[in-house]
Amino acid sequence: MSVVPRQAGVVAVGGGAEQVTEAWLANRRLSEHTRVAYRRDVAGWLGWCAGRELDPLRASFLDVNAYARELESRVDPRSGRRLSAATVARKLSGLSSWYDFLVKLRAVAANPVGGADRPYVSRDHSATVGLSAEQVDALLAAAQADEGPAALRHRAMVALLADLGLRVGELVGLDVGDVGAERGHRTVRFVGKGGRARRRVLTAAAGAALDAYLGVRPAGADGPLFVTASGARVDRHAVFRLVRRLARDAGIAGWQRLSPHSLRHAFATSARAEGVALEDVQDAMGHADPRTTRRYDRDRHNLDRDPAYTLAAARVRRAGF
Structure with missing residues (x-):
């Protein structure tokens, strides 16, 4: 599906879908992980359209609704459960961005996803399984007790995840040159979500773990920060496996669902x-x-944090009690 000129500056879409999708992705600041997900989401929609002999350029919000309802009935082979509302909403969000791109190219008159019935996703809820502070401590202790040639790398990666709250893509995307110092602080620089350049400080523990790892890092003086024995960049899947293994070793319940x-x-x-x-x-x-x-x-819903307590304590102080 390629974009070709039509009359009076209007463009049409025909040919290879990959070309249009790549042009759309090149027009946005996205992580490689997000690009892969968006490619998959658009390909899923185009496959659905092809199975119904539906031209995606002539799809209406009714077609998108039918697609969304089918997504909601699908079973994720990894979890054995139906796709969550958040997953369906994310897929439709990517598809909506794709159609927005086509609207700007004047390949379609309107975005059919805009009028579709998207599943409601509460902004006050996250499906990610969390950890208590004590469980994080236990996971860090398990990393400290880890043995083997990659133990120092594991400790450094987990320390950065725990102490800085980095996204996994930010962690594995770090290069050696991203580690530095600024105004008396040890820092790491990286490209965050949305392509924004960011910097964070290294805690003493994270800095010590990183230094220990750099002392045995098997690659050269530059390139990816976290590398395998062959010098390849550690991928996100390896970090998922590491977190779950260490959580299992730490005796954390539900370790299989952690990330x-x-x-x-x-x-x-x-x-x-x-x-x-x-x-x-x-x-x-x-x-x-x-x-x-x-x-x-x-x-955030802990009643101990209710501001009523703070205001009452302040009133007592003002009264001189």
């Missing part, structure tokens, strides 16, 4: 529980919307 993102959730929850301001946690996590940060805070 590197569980540590990111724990970072937000623990930071808020320790009194870190919401805007500071938001900045650290790279969230554009504070509501996203609040969703990561698993302890």
Whole structure:
């Protein structure tokens, strides 16, 4: 499906779908993981259309609704459960962006996903399995007790996930040159979600774990920070397996459902529980919307944090009691 000129500056879509999708992705600042997901989501829609001899350029919101309802009835082969509302909504969101691109190219008059009935996804809920601060401590202890040629690498990766709350893509995307110092702080620089350049400080523990790993890192002086024995960049799947194995070793219940993102959730929850301001946690996590940060805070409904207690204590102080 290629984009070709038509009359009066209007464009049509025909040929290879891959060309249109790649042009759309090249027009956006996305991580490689997101690009892979978007390619898969658009390919799924085009396959669905082909199976019904439906021209995707003539699809209406009714067709998108039918596709969404079919997605909601599908079973994820990995989990054995139906696709969640969040997963369906994400697929439709990517598809909507694809059609927005076609609208700008004047290949279609309107975005059919815009009028579709998308599943409701609460902004106050996340399906990620979280960890308590004590469970994070136990997981870090398991990493410390880990043995083998990759043990130091494992400790450094888990320390960065736990102490900085990095996304797994941010972690595996780090290069040696991203580690540095700034105004007395040891730092790491990386490209966050949305293509935004970001920097974070290294805690003493994370810095020590990273230094120990760099002392035995098998590759050259530059290139990927976390590498395999052959010098290849560690991929996100290896980090998923590592987190689950260490959680199992630490005796954490439900270790099979944990992910590197569980540590990111724990970072937000623990930071808020320790009194870190919401805007500071938001900045650290790279969230554009504070509501996203609040969703990561698993302890936000704790009655101990009700501001009524703070106001009452202040009233007592004013009264001189």
